[in-house]
Each structure stands twice: as C-alpha cells, then as structure tokens.
Amino acid sequence: MVKIGNNEIGEFPLLLAPMEDVSDPPFRAVCKENGADLMYTEFISAEGLIRDAEKSVQKLDIYDYERPIGIQIFGDKIESMREAAAIAEAAQPEIVDINYGCPVKKVACKGAGAGILLDIPKMQKMTEEIVKQVSLPVTVKTRLGWDDSTIKIVEVAKRLQDVGIQALSIHGRTRQQMYKGVADWTKIAEVKNHPDIHIPIFGNGDIDSPEKALEYKNKYGVDGIMIGRAAIGYPWIFNEIKHYLKTGEKLEGPSLTDRVNVTRKHLDFSVEWKGERQGIFEMRRHYTNYFRGIPNFKPYRTQLVNLETHAEIVDLLEEINEKFQEVYAVV
Known part of the structure; x- marks a missing residue:
C-alpha cells in the first residue's frame, strides 16, 4: 500500500495531475467518480494567496468527496512560499504540494515552476522551509531538468527527500521540451531504483491508455502514475487502467x-x-x-x-x- 504521510492511496495509485484551468472542483468531481486515487488542485500563486487575490483564494476550495487531496502552490520567493503553505494548510487538505515543473514562460522564466531547476540549492532551501512550516505531508511535482544539459533529477530527488518531502512526481520531459517529444521514463526509473530513494516516486508523461500504463508500470517500477492531458474529456481512463491492471482485459469505452x-x-x-x-x-x-x-x-x-x-x-x-x-x- 502506497502511503503519503498517514494517507493510504492504493497499491498502485493513479493520480490526477494539477492542470491550470482544468483541475478545478467540477473536473475533479468526475475524475474522482471514475477512479482517481489522489488529486491536486490547479497550481496556486503564492503571491496571490498572500495578497488574498480572489482567483487564487477560490482555488483553495476543496470538498470532502475529493479526499485525499493536495493543494499545489508555486512561486519564486522562499518567504512567500512559506506563508502560502501556511494558508494552504489552513484550507485543510491532506497534502501540500510544490510546483517545480510548470514550463510556461511567465512562470518558469521568473524562477518559479520549472525555473527553479536552474537553482537546485534554492529549490532545496525553499522546500525545507515549507516542510518546517506545515504539519501536513509535503510533496513535489517537477521535471527532469531545465534542458538536456541540466538534468540532475537523481540529485534533486535526494536533496528534496533529505529535507522531508514524502513523495515526488516526475514529468519525464525537460522545461525546454514543454509538452513536445516523448517523455523519458528511463530517468524517472533512475530515481525510483536508486538505493538512497525511499519515498514514493510517481511517473508522469504520455500515459494515454491502459496498455501503456501496464507497460510503464512493469518496465520502470514506479509506485504509481500521474495522468494529466489524457484525462481531459475522458475521466474514464482511471477506471479503465485499474481494470486492465487487475484483469488484463479492456473495459468497453463510455457510451x-x-x-x-x-x-x-x-x-x-x-x-x-x-x-x-x-x-x-x-x-x-x-x-x-x-x-x-x-x-x-x-x-x-x-x-x-x-x-x-x-x-x-x-x-x-x-x-x-x-x-x-x-x-x-x-x-
């Protein structure tokens, strides 16, 4: 059974990725009903939370049927992120998640999201401060690196584990790739199979069918899979994957x-x-x-x-x- 803190999330959990303008409560409702084990909010601006901006605060809305759920925050200032983590914790999720993966220019080029992959010591320090700030489990979503020349994902995982995160989700692309090309799960497997890594490692990127989910589970040994774009307009994918992993048979698609x-x-x-x-x-x-x-x-x-x-x-x-x-x- 995979656990994050005291939260049991299944033998091989399927996570709904946090997606801006998609992963709101209505979308999460239909994904939960169709088999998602753990979901995250849309990413929420730390500065927006501190300023009590309406759009940011509304993203804190969570409902009992969603649990367990994580609130995801992003930002480039350590103190702001620490304050935002406290605000997120007050909304009573099960998990506080840090976004170190968003590739969008207005986020990453300001040093937030995937931008912090260019400053791993700052990433470690920011994470450490957030872990100290909250009593809830802290998790992280990130990418392999900024570009092919800066992939240090094993080092990143070890550093973040050392300061107390309790799970890590890795999108198998660099920031430079955005959503193009093929996700490289071999790098995710290097993290999962490293002898010094003891926290759950979830793989993300390109999982769009039950067959691929089974193949990647067996091939790369991850603790679970995070699904993003494939769930948009098709929340049935969670139960279809679960059924296929259990029986080897494909469910009939939705009528x-x-x-x-x-x-x-x-x-x-x-x-x-x-x-x-x-x-x-x-x-x-x-x-x-x-x-x-x-x-x-x-x-x-x-x-x-x-x-x-x-x-x-x-x-x-x-x-x-x-x-x-x-x-x-x-x-």
Missing part, C-alpha cells in the same frame, strides 16, 4: 449516454461552484473533448459554446443523447 451524463454532471457542478454565467463560460472548453470522435458533431458543439443558460444546455445535451445514439453505435 454516448455516459458521455452526456458526465458532461451534465460537470456542467451542473461548474454552475453550482462558479454561478451560472461563469460556470457556463468555463465549461465551454470541455465540450470538444467530451464528444471527440463523433461524426458531424461540430454544429452541436457550436451551439453548446454559444448557449447562455443552464437549462438550454441541458435540453441540448438531451437532444444530443437521442440524436446521436444510432450514429455513435457504429463509430
């Missing part, structure tokens, strides 16, 4: 009704959480993903992203469920 029902749940929660106007607006980015692969769907997607009331969208989803049943059956 059209399954897709409509999950979209409806996601929409309902989005409206409940953010209010009708904002909830509908933020839901618009998800429709293409939920109905990907259905022929001649574009006119309906256009309607979905243009409708302005919850009731109208619900009616359209019901129409989609009826109209596309026969078409979807032969896709």
Whole structure:
C-alpha cells in the first residue's frame, strides 16, 4: 500500500495531475467518480494567496468527496512560499504540494515552476522551509531538468527527500521540451531504483491508455502514475487502467449516454461552484473533448459554446443523447 504521510492511496495509485484551468472542483468531481486515487488542485500563486487575490483564494476550495487531496502552490520567493503553505494548510487538505515543473514562460522564466531547476540549492532551501512550516505531508511535482544539459533529477530527488518531502512526481520531459517529444521514463526509473530513494516516486508523461500504463508500470517500477492531458474529456481512463491492471482485459469505452451524463454532471457542478454565467463560460472548453470522435458533431458543439443558460444546455445535451445514439453505435 502506497502511503503519503498517514494517507493510504492504493497499491498502485493513479493520480490526477494539477492542470491550470482544468483541475478545478467540477473536473475533479468526475475524475474522482471514475477512479482517481489522489488529486491536486490547479497550481496556486503564492503571491496571490498572500495578497488574498480572489482567483487564487477560490482555488483553495476543496470538498470532502475529493479526499485525499493536495493543494499545489508555486512561486519564486522562499518567504512567500512559506506563508502560502501556511494558508494552504489552513484550507485543510491532506497534502501540500510544490510546483517545480510548470514550463510556461511567465512562470518558469521568473524562477518559479520549472525555473527553479536552474537553482537546485534554492529549490532545496525553499522546500525545507515549507516542510518546517506545515504539519501536513509535503510533496513535489517537477521535471527532469531545465534542458538536456541540466538534468540532475537523481540529485534533486535526494536533496528534496533529505529535507522531508514524502513523495515526488516526475514529468519525464525537460522545461525546454514543454509538452513536445516523448517523455523519458528511463530517468524517472533512475530515481525510483536508486538505493538512497525511499519515498514514493510517481511517473508522469504520455500515459494515454491502459496498455501503456501496464507497460510503464512493469518496465520502470514506479509506485504509481500521474495522468494529466489524457484525462481531459475522458475521466474514464482511471477506471479503465485499474481494470486492465487487475484483469488484463479492456473495459468497453463510455457510451454516448455516459458521455452526456458526465458532461451534465460537470456542467451542473461548474454552475453550482462558479454561478451560472461563469460556470457556463468555463465549461465551454470541455465540450470538444467530451464528444471527440463523433461524426458531424461540430454544429452541436457550436451551439453548446454559444448557449447562455443552464437549462438550454441541458435540453441540448438531451437532444444530443437521442440524436446521436444510432450514429455513435457504429463509430
């Protein structure tokens, strides 16, 4: 059983990666229902939390059904990160997570996210201060390095373990790669299989099928897998992987009704959480993903992203469920 602090998260846990503008409570709700073992919030700006910025504070919202859950923070100033960790702990998650992996220019080029991989001593010191600040388990999400010439992920893992983190998630790309190319899991395996590493190591990058999850589990020996982009519009991937790891058989994919029902749940929660106007607006980015692969769907997607009331969208989803049943059956 894999544990982070006192939190048991499964024999081979599947984690939902923290994704900006994606991993909000409505999305986490459908992922948890479909088998995610541990989830993280969107990354939250330390400076935003300290200034009590509305957008940052709202990201602290967590719900009992999500537990165990980690709140992820990012920033480039040690004192700010220490203060933000205390604010995050007060929101009562199970875990405080540090983002040392975000590759986006406005974050990384200011020395936060993956930018701190260029200053490993500062990374170690910042982590140490956060571990001292909070009583909750502290975990870290990072990348292999800034670029191919700065990959020191084994050293990073040992240093972070030494100052008290209780799990490490590694995305198998450098910051320079962004999301291009192929994730290098051999470097993740070097960390997991190093004799001095004793904390759980989770691999992240390119896992988009049950077959690949099993292959990488066996090949690289990680303690669990973190899934990001493959879960967008397809939260069923968690249970599909679990079933395949247990039985060697693939579950049948979601029916059209399954897709409509999950979209409806996601929409309902989005409206409940953010209010009708904002909830509908933020839901618009998800429709293409939920109905990907259905022929001649574009006119309906256009309607979905243009409708302005919850009731109208619900009616359209019901129409989609009826109209596309026969078409979807032969896709």
